[in-house]
Structures are given as structure tokens and as C-alpha cells.
């Protein structure tokens with residue numbers, strides 16, 4: 001499938017599954033070395049990260065746990081602008097190594113807010129792993145410990161990412177056709 005139509009927009013194939021999985025292999029390899037003996041709690045930020053989290057977890061050989069969180073649709077105002085509240089992280093994470101699993105870092109706002117909220121819960125360390133990163137869109141100073149791939153500043157779908165709810169099921173990534 002080189003093109004797909006979702007709602008009113010056309011998308012063309014841009015990153016095949018094979019390339020995505022090679023990137024996940026590399027992230028997992030690095031985590032297996034860095035996080036050895038740390039018993040990390042992987043925290044999958046839903047919805048977009050479910051495919052990345054699944055493929056990554058299958059490749060981790062170190063002892064680790066996974067938990068799933070969501071960001072509420074509530075928006076307040078915090079130090080970095082609009083704040084979405086992290087919901088679902090109910091376990092005691094004090095003293096733990098937390099690895100946030102994100103689908104994509106675009107402007108960086110979401111991950112900065114999420115890291116801030118997790119830090120308030122007293123973990124030993126908070127690391128960030130993102131499958132995709134748009135360096136040209138991210139003007140903020142974000143510390144990304146693991147990045148699957150850098151991508152251009154275009155709107156994409158697939159591999160968990162959606163356009164208005166659709167396209168998350170696509171195994172490859174597609175870029176919007178302008």
C-alpha cells in the first residue's frame with residue numbers, strides 16, 4: 001500500500017515497518033546496556049505509544065515492568081503553557097528508574113510537562129524514550145535519552161499515530177500529501 005486515504009486527507013508511505021523495527025532494535029540494545037540492574041518501570045504514554053511499547057518490550061532482556069498512562073483532556077496553565085494531567089500512574093515510584101515511552105516529540109511541550117509531573121512523584125531518575133523526533137519543530141530544550149528516528153517536520157500517521165483517531169493500525173508510517 002503506497003497511499004492511504006483517511007477521512008479527507010491522502011497519505012503516502014514514508015517509513016516502512018522494517019526501518020521502524022531496526023530503529024526499535026537499536027533503542028532496545030542501548031536500554032539493555034544502560035538499564036542493567038536498574039529494574040526500570042517503563043511508562044507507556046497512551047494512545048500513540050502502544051505499538052512502540054509493544055515492539056520495544058519484546059526486545060528488552062533486562063528485568064523491567066510496564067505501566068500505561070494517559071494525559072487528560074483537561075488543560076490548565078503551568079510553567080510551560082498548557083498542562084495535561086497525567087492519569088493512571090498509581091504505583092509507588094519513589095526511588096525507581098522511570099522510562100517514559102512516547103510515540104513522537106514534536107514541539108516538546110507534552111514530554112516536558114509529563115516529565116515534570118513524574119518527577120514530582122519522587123522517582124530516582126526519569127528517562128525519556130521516543131520512537132520519533134521532529135528536530136525542526138522542537139524549539140525547547142528537551143532531554144531525550146533514547147530516540148528511534150529523527151523525522152522531517154511533516155504530519156504523519158501509522159505505527160500508533162493517528163489523524164483524528166484513524167490510522168493508528170497502520171504498520172508503516174505515512175506522510176500527509178499536501
Ligand code: IMP
Nearest residue numbers: 105106107108109110154155156161162
Ligand atoms: P508535542 O507536545 O508538540 O511534542 O506533541 C506531542 C503529541 O502530538 C504526540 O504525542 C502526538 O500525539 C501528537 N503529534 C505530534 N506530531 C504528530 C504527527 O505528525 N502525527 C500525529 N500526531 C502527532
